[in-house]
Amino acid sequence: MAALSSLPRLTVQGTVRAPGDKSISHRALIFAAMADGPSRIRGILPSADVHATAAALRAMGVDLPALSEDFVVRGRGLAALHSPEGALDCANSGTTTRLLAGLMAGLAGREARFEGDASLSRRPMRRVAEPLTQMGAHIQFEGPPGHDGLPLRVRGAPLTALRYVNSHASAQIKGALLLAGLAAGVEVTVEEPVRSRDHSERMLRARGVALECTDTGVTLAAAQRVLPVDVSVPADPSSAAFFACLAALADEGELRLEDVCCNPTRTGAFDVLRRMGAHLRIEDARDVGGERLGTLIVQPARLQGTEIGGAEIPRCIDELPMLACLASRAEGVTVIRDAQELRVKESDRIRAVVDNLRALGVQAEERPDGLRVVGSMRPLTGHVVTHGDHRLAMAFGVLGALPGNDLTIDDPGCVAVSYPGFWRDLTAATSPRSSVAVSGSPHTPLVIAIDGPAASGKSSTAQWVAKTLDVRHVDSGAFYRALAFLAVESGEPPEHWTAESMLGRASRISWRLTERSVLPLVDGRDQDESLRGSAVTKTVSRVAAMPAVREWVNGQVRAAGAAVDVVVDGRDIGTAVFPAAQLKVFLVADTWERARRRLVQRLGRRPTDAEIAEEAEALVARDAQDATQSAPARDAITIDTTTVTQAEQVERIVALARAARERLRR
Ligand code: S3P
Numbered sequence: 001m002a003a004l005s006s007l008p009r010l011t012v013q014g015t016v017r018a019p020g021d022k023s024i025s026h027r028a029l030i031f032a033a034m035a036d037g038p039s040r041i042r043g044i045l046p047s048a049d050v051h052a053t054a055a056a057l058r059a060m061g062v063d064l065p066a067l068s069e070d071f072v073v074r075g076r077g078l079a080a081l082h083s084p085e086g087a088l089d090c091a092n093s094g095t096t097t098r099l100l101a102g103l104m105a106g107l108a109g110r111e112a113r114f115e116g117d118a119s120l121s122r123r124p125m126r127r128v129a130e131p132l133t134q135m136g137a138h139i140q141f142e143g144p145p146g147h148d149g150l151p152l153r154v155r156g157a158p159l160t161a162l163r164y165v166n167s168h169a170s171a172q173i174k175g176a177l178l179l180a181g182l183a184a185g186v187e188v189t190v191e192e193p194v195r196s197r198d199h200s201e202r203m204l205r206a207r208g209v210a211l212e213c214t215d216t217g218v219t220l221a222a223a224q225r226v227l228p229v230d231v232s233v234p235a236d237p238s239s240a241a242f243f244a245c246l247a248a249l250a251d252e253g254e255l256r257l258e259d260v261c262c263n264p265t266r267t268g269a270f271d272v273l274r275r276m277g278a279h280l281r282i283e284d285a286r287d288v289g290g291e292r293l294g295t296l297i298v299q300p301a302r303l304q305g306t307e308i309g310g311a312e313i314p315r316c317i318d319e320l321p322m323l324a325c326l327a328s329r330a331e332g333v334t335v336i337r338d339a340q341e342l343r344v345k346e347s348d349r350i351r352a353v354v355d356n357l358r359a360l361g362v363q364a365e366e367r368p369d370g371l372r373v374v375g376s377m378r379p380l381t382g383h384v385v386t387h388g389d390h391r392l393a394m395a396f397g398v399l400g401a402l403p404g405n406d407l408t409i410d411d412p413g414c415v416a417v418s419y420p421g422f423w424r425d426l427t428a429a430t431s432p433r434s435s436v437a438v439s440g441s442p443h444t445p446l447v448i449a450i451d452g453p454a455a456s457g458k459s460s461t462a463q464w465v466a467k468t469l470d471v472r473h474v475d476s477g478a479f480y481r482a483l484a485f486l487a488v489e490s491g492e493p494p495e496h497w498t499a500e501s502m503l504g505r506a507s508r509i510s511w512r513l514t515e516r517s518v519l520p521l522v523d524g525r526d527q528d529e530s531l532r533g534s535a536v537t538k539t540v541s542r543v544a545a546m547p548a549v550r551e552w553v554n555g556q557v558r559a560a561g562a563a564v565d566v567v568v569d570g571r572d573i574g575t576a577v578f579p580a581a582q583l584k585v586f587l588v589a590d591t592w593e594r595a596r597r598r599l600v601q602r603l604g605r606r607p608t609d610a611e612i613a614e615e616a617e618a619l620v621a622r623d624a625q626d627a628t629q630s631a632p633a634r635d636a637i638t639i640d641t642t643t644v645t646q647a648e649q650v651e652r653i654v655a656l657a658r659a660a661r662e663r664l665r666r
Contacts, residue, residue, distance in 0.1 A: 008403045009251035012300075012429050017258045018240040020045035020233035022418050023171065023199050024261070024291070026053045026095045028231045029073065030103065031207055033062040034182065036077035037228035042070045044233050048417045049093035056100055059084035060112075075228055078107065078183055087113040087151070092120050092346060092388070092417050095172055097150065098128045102176025105137035106183025107156035113142070114152045119346050119388055121150045127168060128176045135159040135180055135188075159184035161222065164191070168341065169314040171196040174218065178204065181220045191217040194311045197265040202290040203231075234261035234293045238318040238391075239419045241269045243429060245326045246398045247298035248278035255429060257296040268308075268315025270296065272323055276303045276330055305332035305375055313339050322395040324353045327373040328362040328380070329402070336370035346417070347387035356384050356396060360407065379404035383524045385507060386410055390417035397422065401430050408510040408524045413559035423563030427513070446471065446565040446664055448657050449574035451632060452587035454622045455594040457641060457649075461587065462569035464650045467516065469567070469657055474518040474560050476570030476577070477540070479553040481531040482509045482520045484540040494539050499548035506552055511560065518560040541625055544571070567657075574633035582660040585653055586632035589642045591616045591623075 025045040030053065032039035044050060046067045058064050061082045063074040081103075090096040097114050104112050115121075126148045129139040138155035141147060159180060166173055169192045178200055181188030195216050204220075205211055208227040212219040240257040247255035262270075262282060273280050278301050282294040305327060308316065316323065320339055327334030342349040354371050357364040360382040363374035384396040384407055393415050400407035415422040424445050448469075450462045459475050466473035486505040487497050510521050519526060530536070543549055554577045557568060561578060568577070574584035589597075595615035599607035607615075632638060637656060641649050 010249075010401070010403050010430060012247050012250040012253040012255050014429060015256040015258055016240070016243045016425055016429055018235040018243065018260065018425075019047065019419055019421065021199075021236040021261050022047065022049060022238070023095065023197060024203070024231075024233050025050045026093075026099060027175070027199055027203050028233060029053050029057055029064065030099055030179070031203055031226055032073035032075050032228065033057045033060070033064065033081070034078055034103070034226045035075040035207065035228035036225070038072045038074050039228040040070070040072050040230040042230075042232045044071075045236065045418070047420055048091055049096065052089065052091040052093045053096045053100070056084070056088040056090065056096060059086070059088060081107055081110065083110045084112050087115045090114055090116040090120055090150070092117050092390075094120060094123055094346075097125065097152075098172035098176045099179060101125070101128055101139075101152065101154050102132060102179035103183055104154040104156050105132040105135065105139070105176075106159055106180040108158045108184070109156060111153060111155040114150055114154065116150045117388075123150075124148045124344050125150060125152055127170070128173050131162060131164045131166075131173070131177055132180055134164070135162045135177075135184070135186070137180065156183070159186050161187040163189040166190060166192050168192070169194040169196040170341075171198070171200065175200040178218070178220050181222075182209070182224060182226060185223045187220060187222045189217060189219040194314050195265060196314050197263070199263070199291075202263070206290045231289055234288065234291055235259045236418070237261050237263075237266045237269070239422075240296060241319040241322055242394050242398050242419075242422070243425070244270065244273055244278070244280060244296060244298045245322050246401060246426070246429060248273055248276075248280070248301055248303060249326065249329055249398070249402055250300045251403075252300060254297060254299045257298065259293055260296050262292040262294045264292070265315055268312045269319035269323060271312070272306060272308055272316060273298075273326075275306050276326070277301045278303060303330035303375075305330045305334040305373075307335050307337070309335075309337040309339070309370070313341070317341060318345075318391060321349050321353050321391045322398065324357065324364075324371060324373055325395045325399045328357055328360075328364070328375055328399070329377065330375040332375060334373045334375065336372075337367070338369055340369040342370075345389070345391075347389040347392065349389065349392070352385070352387055352389065352392055353395070356392070359383065360399075379406070381406045383407070383510065384409045386414055388414045390414050390419065394419065394422050397426055401426055408512060408521050410507040410510050412511065413555035415559065416555070416562075421562050423559060427564050445561060445563070446657075446661055447561045447578045447581040448567040448583045448585070448653070448660070449578050449581040449633075449636075450567065450569040450585050450587065450653070451571065451574050451636065453594070455598040455619060456587040456589055457597065457646065458569035458587055461646060461649055461653065462567045463517075464646070465653045465657065466567040468650065468654050469565075469661075471565035471567060472513065472517050472560075474557055474566050474568040476553055476557045476568060476573060477544075478520045478528075478531055479509065479556055480540050480544040480549070481536050482522050482527070483549060483553075484536045484543045485522060485527065485531050487543065488535045488539060494542055497542060499546040502543060502546060502549050503552055509556075511556060513560075513564065518564075518566065520556075541622065545625070550576075574636050575631065579633070582664055583653075583657050584633045584636035585656070586636040586638045587649070588638060588640050591619055593642045595619055
């Protein structure tokens with residue numbers, strides 16, 4: 001396997017502090033809610049999945065503030081938990097659903113309906129409903145007949161003790177049954193074929209709960225209370241694994257991954273990496289709050305294929321998509337077996353990984369319980385379909401960061417489920433400019449939001465500001481234009497366009513970081529010219545008025561802003577998309593002047609007064625249509641550009657931005 005010597009070499013460097021562990025974050029919130037007294041939580045993962053757990057607990061009456069780096073949950077014990085008024089929206093999170101279904105089952109007299117997004121609604125829930133029903137809970141599947149997933153209604157009841165032999169190794173089921181036992185005060189034993197991650201056991205012990213653990217089982221004694229305990233959440237090994245693999249695949253340098261949770265039920269991927277030849281060592285190992293922590297140091301190496309199966313699978317289940325991608329760059333064949341659970345994760349990860357690898361030109365084969373990948377050093381090119389699955393986006397994101405590979409990813413924003421800052425950290429770890437790339441939570445990218453009504457000069461000003469500051473420009477309007485372009489292309493008459501039909505085509509749109517901008521791509525290609533055409537210009541307002549479409553575009557833009565420093569322009573950028581942007585500018589100009597500028601740009605000559613008058617009328621109509629999206633943020637700085645040159649407004653914004661950047665550095 002000769003390396004392609006003409007390719008640039010990838011140097012990795014710096015320190016990555018991956019965000020807080022997802023499993024521990026969910027449990028920290030739930031146990032704090034059950035305890036009677038305050039629990040301080042530091043370093044929680046503020047991702048979409050964990051937000052879903054927090055929102056559900058608030059709906060059950062828990063005094064839980066907004067998630068931040070350091071906050072206190074004032075638990076008032078189980079008796080204070082009530083039925084939520086509406087359904088609990090578990091979004092994309094299986095852990096939220098299963099753990100809270102267990103808790104609700106043990107709360108006699110209380111009930112909740114659990115709902116989720118399309119991916120979560122497809123995931124099997126009978127595996128948790130069945131043992132809970134055996135204990136005496138009332139669980140009703142409310143989907144179509146025979147549907148084994150959400151929506152689901154759980155009614156709590158006085159439960160009886162349970163001894164359950166699970167055919168799956170699943171920490172979510174184990175956790176759900178322990179929570180049901182704790183809430184109802186009854187004894188619970190769970191046996192598993194192979195031990196699953198044991199955070200529930202460790203964290204409950206630390207909270208004064210007596211548990212007996214064996215190699216494959218756990219018993220909770222009846223009638224126990226959960227005490228309030230402070231917790232510092234370690235870095236998530238599943239998130240750190242993306243960077244461990246990146247470092248192993250690089251050509252030179254080293255990455256240090258700090259504060260990683262090295263609980264032996266979670267470190268399977270690191271063992272696999274070592275077996276494949278990676279240079280990975282753990283320094284500064286220590287025990288904190290019942291969990292083992294360490295700094296992982298990973299250096300590039302020539303990797304060999306391997307076999308992954310048996311008891312190792314639960315120890316690396318979430319990392320398998322990344323390991324399969326890694327295997328595409330290892331010498332020889334890698335086989336993953338005994339991993340049928342991958343089919344019921346956020347996507348069918350066996351099929352999705354194999355399909356994507358093949359689409360990129362990798363020799364890969366799907367098997368009922370896993371996959372087979374043949375490694376090569378061939379450059380990989382193509383489009384990755386994530387099915388909204390965060391771990392697929394990140395695994396292929398790592399492959400895409402390797403020199404010579406040229407990948408586009410349909411939904412980079414879905415990383416927000418577990419690692420909102422992933423693209424930012426990936427850029428920092430691979431950027432030759434950042435010699436000491438300290439990333440993770442300490443580094444917040446700079447976001448400059450430029451808003452204003454149509455033809456106020458947002459886009460050209462933003463481009464110029466971005467260039468002067470040497471950061472990337474994001475034109476959120478280009479994403480709406482890309483959707484409008486696909487809709488026009490489909491031939492469907494604009495009156496029939498719906499948010500569903502728009503979003504149905506959204507997976508054909510992705511983006512790429514270029515030197516200067518975040519560039520939207522249609523079917524992997526730059527279509528900038530067509531996106532500016534008149535058919536798109538005439539219809540784009542209609543597309544941008546659809547709330548579900550706005551949400552989608554906002555997700556794309558937020559993901560870009562989490563990745564790198566950006567200047568973003570568009571409607572409601574400073575209000576809905578980046579309410580925490582460090583600088584918000586609202587450009588205004590009188591209608592006549594806006595109409596004149598637009599015509600100069602379009603016609604390339606001085607327009608007549610009659611032409612300006614006509615354009616001004618069209619702008620007034622457009623302003624009325626856009627009125628709801630065009631209010632300035634309360635902390636926006638308004639700049640009236642009617643009588644200043646563009647150079648002058650850029651100068652003002654750049655001065656404000658430099659001050660904002662200075663504040664951020666401090
Ligand atoms: C988790 C357990 C695992 C894992 C998931 C988180 C948990 O799922 O894949 O990402 O926090 O308990 P299973 O319990 O279904 O194996």
